[in-house]
Amino acid sequence: MQVGFAFSKLADRLNSVSDLSDDDVELLAAMPGTVKHFGTHHHVLRRGDDTSHCCLLLQGYSCWRDDEGSGGQIVSIQVPGDVPDLSTIHGSRITCNLVTLGPAVVIFVPHAFFREISEQSPALLRSLLKLMLIDTSMLRNWVVNLGSRDALTRVAHLLCEIAMRLRAVGLNKDFQMPLPFTQSDLAAACGISAVHANRTIQELRRSGLLQWQAKTITIADWNGLVRLAEFSPEYLGLRHQFTDEFRLEPSPPQFHARNPVGVSSP
Amino acid sequence: MQVGFAFSKLADRLNSVSDLSDDDVELLAAMPGTVKHFGTHHHVLRRGDDTSHCCLLLQGYSCWRDDEGSGGQIVSIQVPGDVPDLSTIHGSRITCNLVTLGPAVVIFVPHAFFREISEQSPALLRSLLKLMLIDTSMLRNWVVNLGSRDALTRVAHLLCEIAMRLRAVGLNKDFQMPLPFTQSDLAAACGISAVHANRTIQELRRSGLLQWQAKTITIADWNGLVRLAEFSPEYLGLRHQFTDEFRLEPSPPQFHARNPVGVSSP
DNA sequence: CGATCTGTTGACTGTTATCAACTCCGGTGG
DNA sequence: CCACCGGAGTTGATAACAGTCAACAGATCG
Numbered sequence: 001m002q003v004g005f006a007f008s009k010l011a012d013r014l015n016s017v018s019d020l021s022d023d024d025v026e027l028l029a030a031m032p033g034t035v036k037h038f039g040t041h042h043h044v045l046r047r048g049d050d051t052s053h054c055c056l057l058l059q060g061y062s063c064w065r066d067d068e069g070s071g072g073q074i075v076s077i078q079v080p081g082d083v084p085d086l087s088t089i090h091g092s093r094i095t096c097n098l099v100t101l102g103p104a105v106v107i108f109v110p111h112a113f114f115r116e117i118s119e120q121s122p123a124l125l126r127s128l129l130k131l132m133l134i135d136t137s138m139l140r141n142w143v144v145n146l147g148s149r150d151a152l153t154r155v156a157h158l159l160c161e162i163a164m165r166l167r168a169v170g171l172n173k174d175f176q177m178p179l180p181f182t183q184s185d186l187a188a189a190c191g192i193s194a195v196h197a198n199r200t201i202q203e204l205r206r207s208g209l210l211q212w213q214a215k216t217i218t219i220a221d222w223n224g225l226v227r228l229a230e231f232s233p234e235y236l237g238l239r240h241q242f243t244d245e246f247r248l249e250p251s252p253p254q255f256h257a258r259n260p261v262g263v264s265s266p
Numbered sequence: 267m268q269v270g271f272a273f274s275k276l277a278d279r280l281n282s283v284s285d286l287s288d289d290d291v292e293l294l295a296a297m298p299g300t301v302k303h304f305g306t307h308h309h310v311l312r313r314g315d316d317t318s319h320c321c322l323l324l325q326g327y328s329c330w331r332d333d334e335g336s337g338g339q340i341v342s343i344q345v346p347g348d349v350p351d352l353s354t355i356h357g358s359r360i361t362c363n364l365v366t367l368g369p370a371v372v373i374f375v376p377h378a379f380f381r382e383i384s385e386q387s388p389a390l391l392r393s394l395l396k397l398m399l400i401d402t403s404m405l406r407n408w409v410v411n412l413g414s415r416d417a418l419t420r421v422a423h424l425l426c427e428i429a430m431r432l433r434a435v436g437l438n439k440d441f442q443m444p445l446p447f448t449q450s451d452l453a454a455a456c457g458i459s460a461v462h463a464n465r466t467i468q469e470l471r472r473s474g475l476l477q478w479q480a481k482t483i484t485i486a487d488w489n490g491l492v493r494l495a496e497f498s499p500e501y502l503g504l505r506h507q508f509t510d511e512f513r514l515e516p517s518p519p520q521f522h523a524r525n526p527v528g529v530s531s532p
Numbered sequence: 533c534g535a536t537c538t539g540t541t542g543a544c545t546g547t548t549a550t551c552a553a554c555t556c557c558g559g560t561g562g
Numbered sequence: 563c564c565a566c567c568g569g570a571g572t573t574g575a576t577a578a579c580a581g582t583c584a585a586c587a588g589a590t591c592g
Contacts, residue, residue, distance in 0.1 A: 064406070069496055070414040075406045087402065090395050095403060095501065129356050136353065137361060139405040140330065140341045146412035147457030148336040151580070183539065191413025193581050198540065230335055235361060416547070449571065459549050464572065 006107045007031040009058050009169070013081030014127045016168035017134065017237050024124050027117045033107040038100045040180065045085065045098035053108040056083050060104030061181070063189070064096040074189040076139060077101070079162065081169040087132050089114050102180025102215070134237040141235045146191050149230075151200045154190040156229035159210070163219060164233050168242045175219040179212065272373045273297040275324050275435070279347030280393045282434035283400065283503050290390050293383045299373040304366045306446065311351065311364035319374040322349050326370030327446070329455070330362040340455040342405060343367070345428065347435040353398050355380050368446025368481070400503040407501045412457050415496075417466045420456040422495035425476070429485060430499050434508045441485040445478070 007028045014020050014028075033056070038044060044055055044062060055062075057078050064075040064084065075096060078084045084098055089111045118125040138161075145154050162179070166172035187197035204210050209225045211218040219225055233243045273294045280286050280294075299322070304310060310321055310328060321328075323344050330341040330350065341362060344350045350364055355377050384391040404427075411420050428445070432438035453463035470476050475491045477484040485491055499509045 066406070066410045068498075070410045073410045073414040075409050087399055090392070092396070092399055096406065126356070130358070133353055133358055136402050136405065139402065139409065140332070140362065142409055143341050143405065143412060144332045144336045144339045146409060148339045150578095182537085194538095195540090195582080196580055198538095199580095202540085232334075448569090460570095461550080461572085462548055465548095468572085 006033060006035065006056065006058055009081045010056055010083070012169040013083075013131070014124070016081075016239065016242055017130050018123070018127045018239070020127070021123060024117075024121050024127075027121055027124065031109055031113055033109040033113075035105065035107045038104045038106065040100060040102050042100050043097055044100060044104075044106055045094050047094055047097050049094040051088075051094075051108075052111050054083050054085050054089065054111060054114060055098065056107045056109055057081065058105040058107055061101040061179075062104055062106070063099055063101055063185075065099045065188070067097055072188050073191065074185065076135070076142065077158075077162065077189060079165045079169065080171065083109075083131065086114070086128065087135070101182075101185050102178075130237060134235075137235045137237060151190065151192045151196055152203060153229055154192070155186065155197070155200050156204065156209070156225050157231055158186070158189060159217065159219070160226055160229045160231035161233075161236070163222075164231075164236060164238070164243070167245075168236070168238050175222055177217055178215060179217040180215045272299060272301065272322065272324055275347045276322055276349070278435040279349075279397070280390070282347075282508055283396050283505065284389070284393045285505075286393070287389060290383075290387050290393075293387055293390065297375055297379055299375040299379075301371065301373045304370045304372065306366060306368050308366050309363055310366060310370075310372055311360050313360055313363055315360040317354075317360075317374075318377050320349050320351050320355065320377060320380060321364065322373045322375055323347065324371040324373055327367040328370055328372070329365055329367055329451075331365045331454070333363055338454050339457065340451065342401070342408065343424075343428065343455060345431045345435065346437065349375075349397065352380070352394065353401070367448075367451050368444075396503060400501075403501045403503060417456065417458045417462055418469060419495055420458070421452065421463070421466045422470065422475070422491050423497055424452070424455060425483065425485070426492055426495045426497035427499075427502070429488075430497075430502060430504070430509070433511075434502070434504050441488055443483055444481060445483040446481045 007030075010031065011020060011025055011028050014024075033053075035058070038060075045051070047067075057080050059080055061077060061079060062082075062084060063077045066073045066075055076084075085094065088094065091111075114128065118128060141161075145157050149157065163172055163175070163177060166177050171177065183197045183201065184194040186201070187194040190197065192200070201212060204225075205212065207224070207228075209219070209221045209228065211220060225231075236243070273296075276297065277286060277291055277294050280290075299319075301324070304326075311317070313333075323346050325346055327343060327345060328348075328350060329343045332339045332341055342350075351360065354360065357377075380394065384394060411423050415423065429438055429441070429443060432443050437443065449463045449467065450460040452467070453460040456463065458466070467478060470491075471478065473490070475485070475487045475494065477486060491497075502509070
């Protein structure tokens with residue numbers, strides 16, 4: 001990952017929620033920052049930190065994790081292009097730990113840069129605000145998930161969400177994506193025990209919905225997974241071109257799926 | 267409730283998170299709006315609405331409720347002084363239903379008012395931003411709650427939070443507060459069944475932690491409840507004067523509290 | 533090549549949901 | 563005034579779900 005292209009990750013993300021003009025992309029291209037590589041389960045930010053930078057995730061996954069007596073509950077997960085601490089632009093202390101899930105690459109971008117581009121382009125300001133609103137929306141959705149669905153459905157929902165978000169920033173082209181999560185990570189995100197997470201994944205595998213090996217997940221039956229999870233992507237605030245494209249996939253993904261699962265004809 | 271004093275509810279709320287200057291209060295006093303009374307379980311806003319007003323809750327409780335197939339999961343709860351849809355100032359569609367819990371009084375305030383006072387007072391802008399950040403923080407905390415605590419602890423935590431938030435806006439002086447929630451409401455908020463909510467409340471009563479009758483809750487043992495719930499109020503973003511005051515209460519609460527509640531002596 | 537982390541399995545326990553019945557209460561209409 | 567009704571709270575029995583403990587296999591990494 002070259003520093004020079006880091007801005008394009010942010011551009012992809014902004015473009016997934018609103019139309020980005022060429023001028024705006026040009027503004028983004030001036031993004032300064034310091035790139036840093038992290039191993040798995042490393043802290044990017046710690047509760048109480050008070051920096052003058054935002055983290056833009058370039059590669060891999062990260063999460064906000066509450067480590068205060070809650071058994072390490074994962075509160076939200078970020079994919080490349082996300083800026084986990086975007087809301088600290090206007091100054092406020094970090095209240096959770098930002099931890100990598102698998103190896104990750106992050107670029108630290110000065111708050112000032114975001115403030116500047118917000119002043120120079122009302123459209124960018126609106127897009128950044130929208131990213132923050134979407135964060136809240138995803139959080140609300142996750143409350144619904146934890147509060148009203150069982151383990152199997154929660155896991156399925158999380159995987160649907162991640163797949164869709166990756167897709168929106170140009171990754172996960174063929175229902176196959178790297179997912180270096182530990183089963184314990186998954187458990188921490190879904191509020192279940194690691195043992196139960198394991199059994200839940202096995203059930204998903206057994207039902208032929210997905211494969212998950214060598215830190216790579218392959219969704220074998222997207223429609224089935226979506227149906228099981230009762231997943232509807234509106235809350236992600238993505239432009240229709242992204243959700244539509246994904247929803248319409250009948251589901252003829254990987255290597256030996258002879259008879260396409262899903263809608264039959266018309 | 268007179269329209270003329272509606273602004274003071276917002277002032278109380280803002281004052282609970284940051285110091286409010288006299289000038290700022292004066293700006294707030296010009297707040298226009300339309301007051302509306304609601305019965306219990308009535309819709310204030312519906313998913314998909316797109317208004318040019320914010321709701322300021324003056325009396326009673328409201329909640330964001332997801333009614334799409336999730337069995338009516340309650341995502342967050344508001345107390346008087348809260349502005350549930352503050353984040354729509356910059357325009358964005360409502361994605362949940364805003365429902366009253368018990369009778370409630372709401373004032374609809376034009377977006378424009380919030381934008382104006384934000385321009386005229388940087389301090390007010392910061393306070394309003396802080397309110398939004400706190401909303402997110404509460405949401406994160408609720409994810410932790412649902413994901414990592416059992417029914418008893420969840421209910422206890424919710425009650426602690428509500429008590430503290432009421433306190434911060436000048437209500438709930440003596441550990442006694444109106445709580446017109448249905449047990450089913452409580453269940454929907456905590457992600458448990460109504461039957462189990464009932465049993466959980468009974469256990470809280472049996473342990474002598476609280477009483478709950480005639481739509482009024484009396485916390486009999488604040489310290490005990492806090493300990494059970496593992497409640498720590500930092501995430502509410504309240505100024506220390508409010509949390510300190512409340513935390514130090516030894517626990518001699520309710521109706522016949524002869525000796526003034528508060529700090530005794532060093 | 534041993535240490536450690538991750539995934540897997542079985543047996544058991546504990547928590548919570550579900551179903552069904554019944555009470556209590558306030559309101560409403562006969 | 564009383565009969566009736568619906569909503570809310572309560573209870574017990576049962577079943578589904580998920581947590582815990584313990585052991586072990588396989589991978590990974592110094």
